[in-house]
Amino acid sequence: MVSWTAALLLVVFSLAAVLVIYAEGRLLSSARRARRSADGTQEARVVVDRGYYPSRIDLEAGIPATLRFERREDDPCTELLVSELWPNAHRLVAHGETQVRFTLQRPGRYTFTCGMGLYSGELLVHRGRVS
Numbered sequence: 760m761v762s763w764t765a766a767l768l769l770v771v772f773s774l775a776a777v778l779v780i781y782a783e784g785r786l787l788s789s790a791r792r793a794r795r796s797a798d799g800t801q802e803a804r805v806v807v808d809r810g811y812y813p814s815r816i817d818l819e820a821g822i823p824a825t826l827r828f829e830r831r832e833d834d835p836c837t838e839l840l841v842s843e844l845w846p847n848a849h850r851l852v853a854h855g856e857t858q859v860r861f862t863l864q865r866p867g868r869y870t871f872t873c874g875m876g877l878y879s880g881e882l883l884v885h886r887g888r889v890s
């Protein structure tokens with residue numbers, strides 16, 4: 760016979776597992792809207808760890824944007840951030856955050872990759888408010 764305590768523990772652990780999976784799923788979801796800051800700019804955080812998470816960021820055209828790349832590794836692969844958007848590659852610090860600021864005037868789809876083109880992400884720039 761299973762005791763009530765054991766049954767209760769099972770329920771609690773199952774709920775905790777579901778919550779962890781849900782939170783991870785949200786963190787690593789493939790797309791995210793940039794959020795508006797108090798100063799009217801928009802910003803989004805991208806975790807860099809053998810890939811870009813989220814790998815798609817929705818932005819609004821004509822609004823200054825800050826992407827905060829949080830690189831959680833020191834693999835040389837992700838040190839450089841390359842895009843047609845920028846004349847020079849950005850160097851992302853290892854185990855820290857590098858902010859990349861820009862303003863995109865034209866709606867469209869822009870890609871960025873690591874130095875070797877192994878990992879990639881995209882910026883989807885919309886006309887008007889993204890909501």
Ligand SMILES: [Cu+2]
Nearest residue numbers: 836873875877
């Ligand atoms: Cu690479």
